[in-house]
Amino acid sequence: MGVQRFVGSNNREAMGRVRAALGDDALILANRATDQGVEILALAEDDSSGYAPSEQAVPDRAGQAAVAPAQQRVPHHAPAGPDLTEQLLREVRDMREQLARRAPAGDDDGPRQALRRRLRGAGFSAVFSDTLLAGLPPEAQRDEQADHWLQRQLQRRLSVAAPGDLEQPGVIALIGPTGVGKTTTAAKLAARLARRHGPERVALVSADSYRIGARDQLRIYADLLGVALFNLEEDEPLDRLARSLADRPWVVVDTIGMSQRDARLGEQLRQLSGALRVRPVLLLNAASQGETLEEVVAVYRGTARTAGLALDDAIVSKQDEASRLGPVLDAAIRHDLRLHYVCRGQRVPEDMVAADAAGLVDDALALTGDSDDDGRPGAPGWARQVLAQGRALDAAVSLLREGAPDFDATEALWQGRPAADRAAADQAPMHLRHGGTRPAPVLGLDGQGLPIGVPSAPDTRFSLAAQLLPATPDTALWRALQRSGQPWLAAARGNSRVWRLGQRLPLNECYPLAAPWDSLMVRHRGRAAQLRLRRLDVAASPTGRGDGAPFTALLCAWFGEIRDLDSGRLLGRRYWLAPAGQSRRQDSDLLVHMLRCEEWSALRERAAADLNAAGGGEDCWELAGALAALAVRLDQDNGDWALDLRAQLLSLTGSRRRSAATLLTALIELFSARRELQRIGAVAGGTGDA
Numbered sequence: 001m002g003v004q005r006f007v008g009s010n011n012r013e014a015m016g017r018v019r020a021a022l023g024d025d026a027l028i029l030a031n032r033a034t035d036q037g038v039e040i041l042a043l044a045e046d047d048s049s050g051y052a053p054s055e056q057a058v059p060d061r062a063g064q065a066a067v068a069p070a071q072q073r074v075p076h077h078a079p080a081g082p083d084l085t086e087q088l089l090r091e092v093r094d095m096r097e098q099l100a101r102r103a104p105a106g107d108d109d110g111p112r113q114a115l116r117r118r119l120r121g122a123g124f125s126a127v128f129s130d131t132l133l134a135g136l137p138p139e140a141q142r143d144e145q146a147d148h149w150l151q152r153q154l155q156r157r158l159s160v161a162a163p164g165d166l167e168q169p170g171v172i173a174l175i176g177p178t179g180v181g182k183t184t185t186a187a188k189l190a191a192r193l194a195r196r197h198g199p200e201r202v203a204l205v206s207a208d209s210y211r212i213g214a215r216d217q218l219r220i221y222a223d224l225l226g227v228a229l230f231n232l233e234e235d236e237p238l239d240r241l242a243r244s245l246a247d248r249p250w251v252v253v254d255t256i257g258m259s260q261r262d263a264r265l266g267e268q269l270r271q272l273s274g275a276l277r278v279r280p281v282l283l284l285n286a287a288s289q290g291e292t293l294e295e296v297v298a299v300y301r302g303t304a305r306t307a308g309l310a311l312d313d314a315i316v317s318k319q320d321e322a323s324r325l326g327p328v329l330d331a332a333i334r335h336d337l338r339l340h341y342v343c344r345g346q347r348v349p350e351d352m353v354a355a356d357a358a359g360l361v362d363d364a365l366a367l368t369g370d371s372d373d374d375g376r377p378g379a380p381g382w383a384r385q386v387l388a389q390g391r392a393l394d395a396a397v398s399l400l401r402e403g404a405p406d407f408d409a410t411e412a413l414w415q416g417r418p419a420a421d422r423a424a425a426d427q428a429p430m431h432l433r434h435g436g437t438r439p440a441p442v443l444g445l446d447g448q449g450l451p452i453g454v455p456s457a458p459d460t461r462f463s464l465a466a467q468l469l470p471a472t473p474d475t476a477l478w479r480a481l482q483r484s485g486q487p488w489l490a491a492a493r494g495n496s497r498v499w500r501l502g503q504r505l506p507l508n509e510c511y512p513l514a515a516p517w518d519s520l521m522v523r524h525r526g527r528a529a530q531l532r533l534r535r536l537d538v539a540a541s542p543t544g545r546g547d548g549a550p551f552t553a554l555l556c557a558w559f560g561e562i563r564d565l566d567s568g569r570l571l572g573r574r575y576w577l578a579p580a581g582q583s584r585r586q587d588s589d590l591l592v593h594m595l596r597c598e599e600w601s602a603l604r605e606r607a608a609a610d611l612n613a614a615g616g617g618e619d620c621w622e623l624a625g626a627l628a629a630l631a632v633r634l635d636q637d638n639g640d641w642a643l644d645l646r647a648q649l650l651s652l653t654g655s656r657r658r659s660a661a662t663l664l665t666a667l668i669e670l671f672s673a674r675r676e677l678q679r680i681g682a683v684a685g686g687t688g689d690a
Contacts, residue, residue, distance in 0.1 A: 003029060009037040018042045111146040112136050118150070122364050123326025125290055128334060131392050132157075135648030138658065152644060154361040157333045157395055163354055166281070166313070166340045167193060169249035171238070173272050174315070175304075176283035177296060178257030181317035183208070184346060185283060186254040187221035191349035193250045199226035203248040205241065207232040207271070208256045218254055221348065235267070239274040253278070260299035269307040280304055281313045282337070290327035297335045312336075316355065317343040325364035334391060393674045396648045403641030404630055405446065406453025413623040414671050419454045428452050430590070432468040432597055441625055443600060449593025450636055451600065451629035454622065468594045470601075472496065472577055475542040478553065487582050489590040491598075492575040498538035498557060507557060507575045510536055514559050518588060522595060523636055524562050526659025529571060531595065533588060534559040537580065554580035558591055596636050599660050603628035606661070610668055631664035 004021065008014030014037070018026050022044045030041040112133050119129040132153055140146045166172065172189065174182045186204060193202045204222050206215045206229065215231060222229035228248065230241050238253065245251050253272070258265045272278045282300055284293060304311035314337040316328055332339055342360070345351030400407050409419035428444030432451075441455035445468070469490040473481060481488050494508035514534035522531045538557045558576040563569060574595065578587045607624035634642050634649070635658065646658055649666035652673070 003043050006040045007036050011038045014038045014040045123324035124330045128330050134651035137643045137647035155357045158357045159338045160355045160357045161338045161340045171251040171278045173253040173278050173280045175255050180283040180285045183254050186252045188349040188352040190252045194225050202227045202250045204229045205253040237274050260296045266303050273308045280309050280311050283317045284328050286319045286322035286328045293331040297331050313338050315341045320344045324367050390677050399641050399645040409454045410626040430466045450633045455625040478542045489578045492577050498540045500538050511559050528565040530563045532561040600632050631660045634663045635660040
């Protein structure tokens with residue numbers, strides 16, 4: 001068959017034609033853009049007809065020796081010649097062998113490896129990249145999906161200050177190593193403040209008595225801006241200038257540039273602490289190596305804490321000199337530094353712009369270089385891994401706060417506090433009532449049929465919400481629902497008896513009599529499924545004592561077959577009953593919502609058992625119900641927040657299969673791990689909030 005040429009309007013179309021003709025194991029020999037679109041030369045992996053010894057001439061039809069293939073010019077629309085094919089095959093196989101030697105077995109999982117190479121090429125560390133990509137959702141298989149996911153994750157983790165946050169009245173001290181750009185940045189910041197608040201209310205302070213010409217440079221800027229300049233001598237505390245600075249609400253201090261390894265760094269930072277409330281801001285050189293930035297941030301932060309200063313703010317300098325932005329963003333994210341500005345040149349104040357998370361992430365991913373992947377086990381220190389895990393847990397909790405309604409109530413229960421705020425659940429448009437070994441709580445559902453917040457205690461009060469019941473209502477409940485005019489749907493068993501054309505039959509025998517209604521796509525117990533619906537008009541007599549004479553009610557019986565979406569295999573049958581006067585479309589919506597949440601009761605029992613085993617005490621049913629509801633919502637929700645969070649949670653359990661049960665286990669592990677990290681932080685002196 002030999003080498004074949006495939007052309008498509010884009011790369012995806014061309015690759016589709018390759019797979020259709022040669023299968024997934026085809027060897028891709030060449031790929032290039034042409035006037036027709038994208039051209040791919042490919043060969044079936046087990047096909048040897050496309051190449052021959054390179055020295056041999058290929059005879060033509062007349063038996064005469066043709067020109068050697070290596071001397072022929074192969075047009076772009078013709079099959080490739082033997083020499084070219086042999087060479088390309090040899091190169092492809094060599095590349096495969098090299099990749100097989102470098103990559104561990106089982107490590108080639110598609111988009112994850114592509115994203116890892118991209119992150120490493122952008123300058124992000126291996127520890128950060130691996131921690132981040134552990135949460136890659138299985139749904140993000142296409143390049144575009146994976147790219148959007150990566151950008152969202154980086155933007156969420158990068159802390160950027162609100163506009164104008166650093167322009168509040170106070171003393172701002174710019175600190176950092178020598179040559180990082182503190183003096184120029186001080187002038188830029190003073191220019192911004194003078195333009196907005198007036199030069200007479202702004203002051204510059206030079207604490208750099210070491211560098212030759214530093215004060216002269218700052219004096220020139222001060223004269224150009226019209227702001228006052230004060231000098232601070234070596235070992236003089238900043239408090240000495242308190243009276244002179246009293247009538248200037250905005251003060252910018254240019255400190256001495258010191259290496260993170262300089263023993264006098266502590267003395268310089270203690271010079272800033274005192275009666276004046278100083279806000280230190282660390283300058284991060286975007287052109288520095290990742291290891292250097294890591295050391296600078298760690299040492300400066302620790303020394304500042306010892307001096308009584310909280311170092312949480314940063315400015316990125318020299319972005320215009322950086323070949324890659326990954327290292328500086330990596331350091332900022334892992335140490336949770338809040339970025340305020342980015343400096344991109346020497347012009348004052350034009351070359352300083354407010355930090356923008358989306359813009360910085362775009363720039364970082366656009367600037368990529370070689371990805372030197374140091375995969376040696378144990379190379380990163382354990383403390384950095386713990387810190388990275390803590391940040392990953394924080395990111396997961398932030399996603400829960402962002403997307404899960406009333407998550408604050410669930411978090412309060414985990415911390416042992418009462419869940420006071422249940423407004424969203426109480427005002428839900430639907431209420432799900434389920435049984436179990438304990439009294440049936442009431443779970444609020446939103447308009448999509450997804451659980452909201454913490455379940456309420458069982459009661460007999462009814463709002464105007466639609467009611468999803470675990471069994472057919474008795475006479476008293478039936479009349480109460482009838483008076484309120486609420487829509488309702490009840491789950492039923494196959495052996496539940498109803499009246500049909502004068503006969504009292506079990507529901508499972510009524511199935512052949514029911515008329516087909518609709519076919520819906522659902523998610524059932526961790527897999528995509530098809531729900532085939534039928535309906536039938538029946539009658540039934542409610543049980544129990546009511547407040548009036550017995551009666552027979554007209555009902556609509558619903559029958560559902562749940563089948564595997566791929567194989568068509570029957571997974572189960574379900575039966576529901578609803579009052580005859582309700583809209584059929586409303587009924588079908590309600591039964592889909594009930595089917596989505598049918599695992600909740602069993603998950604609640606399981607969560608309670610796990611919490612009891614972990615020492616949560618006997619009285620943990622409310623928390624168990626809240627966690628089970630959250631697991632069901634995560635499994636069924638198709639929003640970006642849920643997609644991102646599912647993958648992060650599953651990475652905690654090591655599972656690749658998404659289901660409400662595995663998500664429940666992951667949620668319990670998330671809360672437990674976060675609590676343990678908080679305890680570690682408390683033991684270490686409260687230096688971090690995991």
